[in-house]
Amino acid sequence: MPIKFGTDGWRDIIAEDFTYENVRRVARAHAQALRAAGGNSVVVGFDTRFQGANFARVAAEALAESGLNVLLAREFLPTPALSFAVVHHRAAGGVMITASHNPPLYSGYKIKGAYGGSATPALVAEVERALAQPQAYDGPPGTVQSFDIRGAYYAGLDRQLDLETLRGYRGTVIHDAMGGAAGGWLTGYARHAGLNLDLRELHGQPDPMFYGVNPEPIPQNLAGLMAALSAETGTALGVVTDGDGDRVGAVTAGGHFFNSHQIFAVLLRHLHGRGLRGRVVKTVSGSRVIELLAGRLGLDLLETPVGFKYITDAFLEGQQDEARAVLMGGEESGGLGMGAHIPERDGLLNSLLLLEAVAASGRSLDELFAQIEAEVGFRHHYDRGDLHLSAGFDKNALLKEARGYTEVAGHPVEGIKTTDGVKLLLAGGASAMFRASGTEPVVRVYVEAQSPEAVQAILNEATRRVLALDTVQPA
Template identity: 40%
Template sequence: MGKIKFGTDGWRAVIADDFTFANVARVAQAIADYYQTQPDKEKGLVVGYDARFLSREFAQEMVEVLVGNGIFVILSLEDIPTQCISFAIEDKELAGGAIVTASHNPPKFNGIKIRASFGGSAPAEVTERIEAFLGKNKVRKLALKEAAKKGLIKIEDLARGYLKKVESFLDKDLIRRANLKIVHDSMFGVGDGFIEKLLAKSECEVTTIHHKYNPGFGGLNPEPIEKNLEDLKRKVREVGADLGIATDGDADRAGVVDDKGRYLTPHQVFSLLLLYLVEGRKMRGGVVKTVSLGYQPERIAREFALSLDEVPVGFKYVCHKMREKDVLLGGEESGGYGFRGYLMERDGILSSLLFVEMVTKMGKPLSLILNNMEDRFGASFFKRVDFEEAGVSKSKMIKKLSSSAPSSLGGVPFREIKTIDGIKFIMKDDSWLLIRPSGTEPKVRVYAEATNEVRLNRIIKEGMQLAKGAI
């Protein structure tokens, strides 16, 4: 049995291996022990769950432990997106919350994400304290029926209020006028049905593929990256859709396909969202991106004199900056985007609907909007390759790569080397390579972006050799 360790966003493990009812109870007891030390513990917690195998039952196990420790809990009536938990915390002024989900991980995984009192991912100092409580105290449980009698549990529909929150951020007039043909790939996750509900008052025609429930996720990982979205691309072309959108297993991340059935990389999606907020909505503010996002948003930020911060991979780092300063848009390469004046959390559903708003307002096909953006800020070709490798020491890997790094990649000399998270080599033409161990899976990730596909493939090939040589 492996050690329970919180990574980039929560604890994740293989179901029936380390992710067992006994271990979920241990984690829940540690969470209860932590909140017993907090001054706002009387405000209570909220617990939700996604559509994975046994997620509801694991959530109920968590709740039995929390109420067994005298903590008031609001339990979701049904499986929901992670951001519903964030909204419930903010709306009901709770001490925090948790959701049973493994997000975009393969079907055999499940996990627990912890959310702080501000609605975003619990910072490292919180998860470290929770880890320190593991095994310190005996697990105390109370059956849900008994908890209800004592007033320690309330089961609520958490989706209704969340839907109103999403609507409050959208331009209602544009959404009402929208007349697009849309294909939504819910990837067998909890995003199923949300797009249709939010566009019910529009003239849009929404077709959903990969409805839940499928514990095997149809043989695919519920991660909205290109290799998992071939069905979406095909369906967009088949029905002549204006837009294809995908949401991951817990619907906090988004993938986008244009009217030609082409997958847009997260770099392009983030850049289009930023440009739309700045030019389409006339908004201003800072930009925060993880180190795994590329040069297009940097160029847009320079064009409009917007501050730009680069942080480690993980939306909790983006969230920290968004709490710290006036940030208009924050995002990560995995397809998670957060917006000022909304929640301290990424939201794949809202991000998707902003593309509906964007295409409607601009009156142009998404493919043309993308071409126009890249004419102004440069083309982007991106690829990420993962390979299985457990227990990689990030610090040792960085040290080895730093000491034996070549002077160029893809035939272009280096301009800069960053070690914000892993090691990132930036070339003189803005192309780059990033190598880092994953914080959610036993993998090493190799990322690259370049201005053309030939150079991109060359950088990736050289990067893979570097990565495997450093382990």
């Protein structure tokens, strides 16, 4: 069975292709790559998915049999805490058993670098080569020991936050952990830091089925949180973390969804206001608002393909060259990283920074973003469609055709970006982006415009064009 790595490791369906034996294969290849680079230790963690602890144990055993000393998490933990542990324990790398925001049937093997972030394309390529050309290991085995990183990770968050400002906030915060690995971690931090706020948990208990939704912080999965915020007013907010706690979402008072582009903009403006500087890194699927805001703040902007590993590359460049240091980097999916922290998405840190922005300004997230829209002269509206197509769908044919479009729903095409997929730059600052999944028969369509009506018209037309090309019938 071929094991295919996507933008952030290997993911597959539990018991179908994600099996103990295949986890062993990947772990041995990972060990081979780490040993070749001179590594001798690795940290292993897992989230709340079905069999997570057992898959992590199997990976740890295979890594140890392949000569590495392994630190294995005692219990489930968020991905950013695992990445932090890699740096804290000076390990050569890390493994997180998770499929992040994917449906409950999936699990995965995320690879982390020694720097405490997503594997770079170069590191993934080394593991793939080792999978294709495995070498038997006949040296002494390593050891497996347990670890608990919570205290050290909380101390790391202390260094990134304005605790005095946070301690002054007296409003309501609801954390929806979606049954995932961040459950209990935000309330635990609040106790650690002495925050005197009304912090409530929703879906905080672990649930391998994620309370009946996919653990992704998007509106259709957040009915409970929206209902809980519907009667709140003022600066009350809800924060959401996905299945493994690296992505963030938000809901504002009145039950309004606050999307990832808006979160990026508010945090960028807030960090700049704290006096922090550096490059801004965004994936090509990110909002035009980020580009305009970075320009207004006098910050350099770098645009990358989709996948946090490309943002990680920029973080690592910045660590080597101060002139290229990154202030923050993020992607459309809610994964945001801060240059002063680890080069990793951190849904918990970002949740706390959102709260800090509200506490420091005395304004709601909606008010803070409206101020940004006024500053940059662009009204942001956005939607995304995930189109599930037949297994034989010709994704390359779609992308070729999209490059030839001259208009979409009456909006003329003024430019094209092919950084990842095809992004059409439309009149009036609107855009429509087509991107095919590398692992599933799925095409994602991302649309941004200055009115909800324009977004819907563009998304409907783009969707129709994609579906019209799906002429392959299932067998």
